[in-house]
Amino acid sequence: MFDSFSDMADSLARNLAAPGLLMQIGVTLLCIALSWFFARLLRRIFVVDDLTQPVMQIGLRSFSQVLTPLLTVLLLVLAKLVVAKWHQPISFLRLVIPLMVSLGLMRFVFYVLRRVFVRDSGVSTFLLLFEKIFGAMVWIGVLLYLTGLWPDLVAYLESTVLPIGRHQVSLLAIFQALISVLITLIIALWAGATLEQRLMRLNTMHSSLRTVVARMGRAFLVLVAVLLSLSLVGIDLTVLSVFGGALGVALGLGLQKIASSYVSGFVILLERSLSIGDMVGVGTYYGKVTQINSRFTILEGLDGVESIVPNDVFMTNSVQNYSLHHRILRLSTQLTVVYQEDIEQVLTLLEEAVSVVERVTHEILPQAILTKIGRDGLELEVGFWILDPENGRLNVLSDVNRAIWRVLQAHNIKVAQPRQDLRMLTEGEAGADSQQVAKIDRQGIFPNSKNVL
Template sequence: MNETPLLNLITDFVDDFRQPAILWQALVIVACLALSWLLVRQLRVFLHQRAEAAATPATPETLQRTDSFIRILTPVLAAMLLGIAQHFLAKFQSVNLLSIAIPLCTSMALVRFGFYVLRRIFARHGDISPTMLLLEKIFTVVVWAGMALYITGLWPELHTFLESIVVPLGRNKVSVAAILQAAISVAVLLVLAMWAGTSLDERLMKMQGLHTSLRVVLSRMGRAVLILVSVLVSLSLVGIDLTVLSVFGGAFGVALGFGLQKIAANFVSGFIILLDRSLTIGDMITVGQFTGKVTQINTRYTVLLGGDGVESIVPNEMLISGGVQNMSLSNRMVWLSTAVSVGYETDLDVIFPLLEEATAKVPRVSQSNPPSATLVRFGADGLDVQIGFWIADPENGTGGVKSNVNRAIWRTLQEHKVTVPFPQRELRIVGTPPAPLASAADGESAPSGTQP
């Protein structure tokens, strides 16, 4: 009867449980786990104290990354300590229990590292979606299944079985094992490339010496290059001849010419916007019927945040081919105005300086460009006066500052007893009263005892 690896594993465990060696292995495992936990705990305290003592306070994202690193380091350190203990203890007794504990700790470290990478890519701001949870579950099942096959020794048999199953692809036949290996290689390299792109993006965004648009361009290009390199490397590892990509490139060019013109135009327009710096994140712009602050400049579209909190997605081609009103391109100063009517008896030489002084005291009103009051027209009910002023932060909206200016003007007019005229109309009835009214009046004047 041929003994299988799983049967050998069970036999070795039964033999170990009959000997005192199992106790020494259990004590070594507990000691290594406790030592790794204590070392990692001290490291965590040290890193948090260092972050608190830094000149720049640590962000919640930084603290979260530190905790994730600590969670990965715990099983890694435990596996290293167990490996060292196994090396020395194997000279005196069997170490079958340690041979299982080390892959378990390694698998735990791999699972936690996978969670860290996936969340860094797809949940950078802490929002974990159901799709993200599904990916984590699939990754966990794959890792633990591989660990179980490795420990039981069934992996070579499974690999041989998958090699025996072939799938016809044209004139060639490819085994299922090769297909799975190719899929795993491509997925792993793509995830690592996206992780590197995310890290590059965060590093570039922290470089205040570079212009915002240049940082975004470098980030987008760096991420695209990393993904392209990962795809080419994965195809080479699988064994696909890269010369076939020329055929694919020709087909892609035809598809681009017919059906993907808008997408390509938006993609190119996004890089043009970032390179010529006509728009940057934080600018207050108006394009077509959309007005708002630029919050994102992506490769295909730009996001505008309106004053009412509504986000508008504007295609980049629209920003290139059409006219755009940028309130903060070279000069962030924006002129605003409000109007009020005063009575004809008002002394304008006295009230104008008062209105300008009251407007200048309103927060957000520019002091370098003082407000000005002007007489616009002689209205039907009063003198129409306009008060103009400048603000330097149009991205914060204009409704609030206009309201504050109007309130300051109203208080000034009330304090100085200035009348604000409003339309007054008199209604005159010309001619004799109608007949029904005259009959009613005659009936009221008749004696009360008179009968009709």
């Protein structure tokens, strides 16, 4: 290894006119071309169906992000050994190898971060800023390595200590601890995201069970990563007992609702009372379950509004699940016809009219019944069933009512109107009624009335 960047530059300048530098440049270009060719060939060979072999597909996608830089580094290392064995200069190859390693590291880290933190909303500004900062730090580290200043930087960080309690901790140990924790957490989150994606593609497992296994698996991986990173740094894990006691007190005093929501979320997922895609109603909320998280559940209403409902609401309130065991739902509409109509013919016409509506299922035929012989007419109810409650109820009710109205118009069936009795009084009858009301008023039945007409 060169002591400084000037030594490397001098070596390159000395070999500039010699065929050794041109040979190294040619070998480097050949290694890059071969790595690109082999990477493309491997991607074509290992292309598999997502549904048949999802594990291989996930691993291939993860590995293909760094496949070209990794193959380039491997070929350059082999070329360096061969060229050095021929007693040829290798200064240019020793310069290119760390550059390719840093490029592969950045591509891998960027892929893992976007795999873990990026959702359908796109890449956030903070993540883009972090990627730029990380890339700048990597290139600065490579520059320090090439210039020979890296050992000096390490020695400075190791000699600089900070007093923390009764102990003296160097800056190098602090940076190593931060890096180890960050790396283990990122790897744990990446493995959790891969596990979740794999589980969500298992059609043989219930969706709620897949979700709870994915959530518990990610939490377990994060816990193991934290404990492992702390052990690598040298922190005694027995100090976590104090933190565990404080956390228990905090849960008992101030975090009851949050803890209840988390526990309720796992209970809901384990007992499978709710699943993704179910149409449910709880309290004032009604909609389709689009996401079940550890603390809350998202319900998408028929108007497109998404409601974030804490999971403990589903445990403490009665929940109407319209698609728990089956998705069939009964709806009904009412009307009143006059007494003069032929009730049997009217019921038959109503059933036939509703059965032709598009969303009304024929698995259970519509049924029109006479519910009451009322004061104003014959009160009827038309019941029907649908198989897609997630598409809404008001629109199918509108279609059914329109079909019923067309039948009523076509067969001249009269809808009953509320009865109102009106009496026309003569002048003598009006006077007698007024005297009767005044008499009642004097008897104290209407003590507060003054003028009664």
